Amino acid sequence: MAKKLNGAYRKLLGRKIRVLRKEAGLRQEDLQQALGYDSATMVSLIESGRKGMSMEKLSKAAEFFGVNEAFFLSRKPLTDDQIQMIVDVNRIVEQPNTPLFAMVKGVLESSRVMMAR
Numbered sequence: 138m139a140k141k142l143n144g145a146y147r148k149l150l151g152r153k154i155r156v157l158r159k160e161a162g163l164r165q166e167d168l169q170q171a172l173g174y175d176s177a178t179m180v181s182l183i184e185s186g187r188k189g190m191s192m193e194k195l196s197k198a199a200e201f202f203g204v205n206e207a208f209f210l211s212r213k214p215l216t217d218d219q220i221q222m223i224v225d226v227n228r229i230v231e232q233p234n235t236p237l238f239a240m241v242k243g244v245l246e247s248s249r250v251m252m253a254r
Contacts, residue, residue, distance in 0.1 A: 146212050148186030153209060155184040156220045157202045171201050203228070 158168050158180075165177040165184070172194055174180060182188035190198065190209075199206040204227055215223070229241050 144186065145214075147183075147189050149212065149214065150190065150209060151184040151186040152215075152217060153220050154180075154190075154198065156217055157198075157204070157224060158184075160221065160224065161202065172197050203231075 154168075158165070163171075165180040169175075169177040169180045172180075174194075179188065183190055195209050196206055199209060202224075204224065208223065208227070226241065229235075229238055232238055
């Protein structure tokens with residue numbers, strides 16, 4: 138029998154799905170079709186934290202949105218802005234031969250030095 142997801146984790150997962158969907162400019166109906174749900178109502182229930190997702194659907198969503206499955210599995214509380222930042226940085230990291238990657242790398246290296254003080 139599958140273990141039930143607690144409410145706080147379901148809400149966090151739902152917010153991550155919503156942020157990714159909106160960033161991609163998709164409607165709930167679009168995501169419903171991409172993930173193979175019977176109706177957009179299920180996407181609404183997931184985004185509101187009232188329903189969870191199976192590992193199969195999580196894997197499908199990770200592949201669809203181009204994020205690592207670990208992003209969905211993390212239980213660390215995050216704001217919508219933090220979720221968006223993780224998604225943005227993840228996309229930059231996937232393109233190491235770009236000027237944007239070099240710039241972000243430089244900023245992160247500088248902040249490590251500043252935080253070490």
